[in-house]
Amino acid sequence: MNGIHSVQFSMGNSQLAGQQMSTFNAGQSQLRAAPRVMADTTLSGAHFYANPSASSASPLDAPSYQSERARTRSILDRYTKEWKSRVLDKSTEVSANSLTTTLRSVMGALMELGPGAIDLTGLPQSRVNGHHLAIVLRATLRRQETTPGWSHALEVARFALSYDGFDETTVLSGLMGR
């Protein structure tokens, strides 16, 4: 089965359930006490392990979530390094193949990690390659509301292209005025 899982059994002896919980590794383990919220819900198996109230437990505190997040972070960093190194290099070749390489990294991140995978905040205008940033903006055009820094990045691309002597209205055609 695809996915981390944890299976526990009790033989009708609650103390045994508690002991078995020490091997528990995948779920809602709660390392800090939090006040009950609305419902008072207890999972019998989890009761002896940690927090007695399932309602106050957040899946965001689970070690398994933290490890998955770290794994995602490393994938995201790899994609980001790929496309950003090309966007933040004025000498990156502007050709169909080169632009496709940038596009592939961006699309890979979006496909694998969803709309939040591209963060366009804080791009230093002085280092931006306007053509490659334009490709990133096109790839995220339909997701601009969920892409941090999209509008500002459009301005950055416009200034970078203009500064480098290109006609920004042509390169950014279809993106401006949105």
Add this chain to the structure above:
Amino acid sequence: MSATLQNAPLVELVAELRWATRAAGQAEGEVQADAEIDRYMDTFAAAVAEGGYLRSERLVPLGAVVAPHQFCYRMKRLDEASTTSLFQVGPGVFSANGVPPYESWNEFTKIVEFGLDRLLAARPSFERSSPITSISLRYIDLFDARLAEGRTVEAFIREVLKLNVSLPEALTRHSPEGATPRPFLQFQIPMAGGVIMNFGVGEGVANGQQGIVMDMSVVTTVETAASVHAIMGALTTAHEAIDASFRALIEPIRHLMPNKEKSA
């Protein structure tokens, strides 16, 4: 759009989000709740009061050390008896919680949107544009004896949820004749787009009632832009995944939970 079920086993529905807070960078992972973070929570409390959430409870004593992502305030409606939703905030954390009588997902989203709108405007200036690092949507359900049709947790898991797990003789050899193992199962299931589904089921108690507790959540692992639109998009995706899985899982007892006439 899926219809709301009669007799739904929902105990609690929780939409939670977190963002990096200045507190998170402090030594030992804890900070004194500073004036600016307190101010943001006060601002939020005042803002949601306009929507009827007039009762604000402080969850940690004044002056106490507050950890990042620890809830400090809870905002409820004045009439607690009829409370079906509340908000909680703390440094880098927000939740909207709902309990029955749950009308529909659409009704709950209105509450969440209301809270999010106020939250994003109230966050401390140094965090206002910070992306949301984690979003979680969680459903806690309790199947009582009637909904479980008298099944044991082991039978429920096997016959209704269609999860088949068996113990080897190495473990059952210690069990007396006729004793039935009581399982407690948890799964972490990767989904597309950097999202995870968590699923847990086992015996439990909710509001004093014994039964089979099922805990399903969908959580993001990639940052989300700090906009109501983006956050609600993530929550909607999570809801659709949980709703589809839940309906498929409960199919064998679906006759006990007919659709409500009003669609959700």
